[in-house]
Amino acid sequence: MAKKTEVLYAPHEQIEEMQLAGIKKTVIDCYEHIDFYKKSFDEAGFDPYSVTSLDDVARIPFVQKQDLRDAYPYGMLAVPLKDVREIHMSSGTTGIATVGAYTEHDLKIWGECFARGVEYAGGDENDVMHVAYGYGLFTGGIGAHYGGVAAGCTTIPMSAGNTERQIRVLREMGSTILCCTPSYAMHIADTALEMGLDPARDFHLRAGIHGAEPFSDNFRRDLERKLNYRVLDVYGLTETMGPGVALECWEQQGLHIAEDHFYPEIINPETGEVLPDGEWGELVLTTLDREASPVVRYRTRDITRIIPGQCPCGRTHRRIDRIHGRTDDMLIIRGVNVFPSQIEDVMKTFPQMSSWYQIEVDTDHRSLDIVTLKAEPNPDVDLDSMAAVERLQRQISAAMKTALSVGVKVKLVEPKTIPRSEGKAKRIVDLRKEK
Numbered sequence: 001m002a003k004k005t006e007v008l009y010a011p012h013e014q015i016e017e018m019q020l021a022g023i024k025k026t027v028i029d030c031y032e033h034i035d036f037y038k039k040s041f042d043e044a045g046f047d048p049y050s051v052t053s054l055d056d057v058a059r060i061p062f063v064q065k066q067d068l069r070d071a072y073p074y075g076m077l078a079v080p081l082k083d084v085r086e087i088h089m090s091s092g093t094t095g096i097a098t099v100g101a102y103t104e105h106d107l108k109i110w111g112e113c114f115a116r117g118v119e120y121a122g123g124d125e126n127d128v129m130h131v132a133y134g135y136g137l138f139t140g141g142i143g144a145h146y147g148g149v150a151a152g153c154t155t156i157p158m159s160a161g162n163t164e165r166q167i168r169v170l171r172e173m174g175s176t177i178l179c180c181t182p183s184y185a186m187h188i189a190d191t192a193l194e195m196g197l198d199p200a201r202d203f204h205l206r207a208g209i210h211g212a213e214p215f216s217d218n219f220r221r222d223l224e225r226k227l228n229y230r231v232l233d234v235y236g237l238t239e240t241m242g243p244g245v246a247l248e249c250w251e252q253q254g255l256h257i258a259e260d261h262f263y264p265e266i267i268n269p270e271t272g273e274v275l276p277d278g279e280w281g282e283l284v285l286t287t288l289d290r291e292a293s294p295v296v297r298y299r300t301r302d303i304t305r306i307i308p309g310q311c312p313c314g315r316t317h318r319r320i321d322r323i324h325g326r327t328d329d330m331l332i333i334r335g336v337n338v339f340p341s342q343i344e345d346v347m348k349t350f351p352q353m354s355s356w357y358q359i360e361v362d363t364d365h366r367s368l369d370i371v372t373l374k375a376e377p378n379p380d381v382d383l384d385s386m387a388a389v390e391r392l393q394r395q396i397s398a399a400m401k402t403a404l405s406v407g408v409k410v411k412l413v414e415p416k417t418i419p420r421s422e423g424k425a426k427r428i429v430d431l432r433k434e435k
């Protein structure tokens with residue numbers, strides 16, 4: 001019988017009571033134990049003992065990624081180091097990493113949150129979970145692993161890489177749930193096809209719990225067709241916990257936030273004003289019971305919205321929409337805002353196109369952004385003449401114009417020339433930074 005975690009069905013008023021209690025405790029903990037918050041609250045004139053309703057949250061100052069970086073390595077700990085059992089770090093590609101620390105309690109909650117993904121997939125101890133997110137400082141591998149174990153699955157800690165071996169193990173162990181980035185799942189599927197296998201038949205997958213990067217609906221359908229399973233999105237970030245902050249259920253109508261552990265808000269990224277449900281903006285998260293690394297109003301830079309209304313699955317935890325992208329990755333083409341995942345979605349309406357692409361951003365002589373989509377057609381597509389290639393390029397470009405109102409140059413490239421990734425795919429190549 002499928003598991004039914006009670007709190008996921010609790011009346012929303014009850015969840016709000018839990019949230020208020022969690023926020024009250026977290027702001028006081030942060031104020032009393034973390035210098036950054038004491039200074040930030042005092043400077044903003046915010047009294048952490050004054051919270052009486054969820055409306056008060058809008059008065060609390062934000063915390064940003066840079067604040068966490070400035071506190072590296074241990075400046076944001078709310079407990080003594082002796083109580084910390086595990087540390088993870090963000091990749092820090094743009095500078096100093098941010099640190100996520102966990103007490104024993106935090107690790108337990110993490111496992112329980114990710115395990116909800118297994119529950120949402122209708123899974124249980126009869127499932128074999130193949131974890132091909134990277135293990136290590138990245139939260140993907142270990143977070144999914146704790147989730148698999150907490151859900152009672154037979155959990156296989158593959159980590160990322162060595163794709164042919166992944167394929168052998170997927171087949172031989174009869175894995176039913178695959179956890180990795182969506183781009184790596186696509187690479188696994190494509191490699192299996194190249195090896196002469198039919199992964200839709202030769203694998204035994206039922207569900208994939210894929211996240212850590214944006215992917216479009218059309219990308220998802222392609223993956224589901226190739227692997228003959230259902231793809232569920234998982235969201236998370238080092239600064240608040242790792243994967244499991246929000247997870248999609250079988251309905252595929254948005255990701256349920258673990259509202260008993262996180263308080264979500266959507267803000268206008270320019271003004272900081274809180275937006276009503278349904279409006280797109282930047283997701284801000286407050287942890288409700290995190291002991292080692294609590295955050296209060298952390299600006300994620302991820303663009304989404306809270307989906308109004310209740311999910312047909314009957315669970316009461318509110319849902320965020322699939323992440324469009326990060327504010328830092330948003331392209332502004334002649335004044336129009338576009339995310340790479342929207343470009344991907346349009347490209348993937350062309351059956352001739354594979355899922356491998358990169359978007360190059362450069363500036364022209366008038367310093368206006370020019371955007372080129374470099375993309376691989378499917379290897380079995382016969383583009384025998386230059387004229388055929390140019391026609392397809394023009395058609396894709398025209399579809400971008402119609403769907404997104406932006407001019408995107410399209411350049412088809414040879415199969416396998418776009419780098420494959422075992423973790424997060426690099427979708428944007430910013431040539432402006434190299435000038």
Ligand code: DLL
Nearest residue numbers: 090140211212213214234235236237238242243323
């Ligand atoms: O990517 C945690 C994670 C691991 C999530 C495995 C899901 C699965 P970071 O490396 O700190 O942590 O990167 C966090 O990745 O702010 C988003 O911009 C992006 N991201 C995470 N999940 C999704 C998703 C992990 N489902 C950053 N869709 C976040 C779109 C996502 N973007």
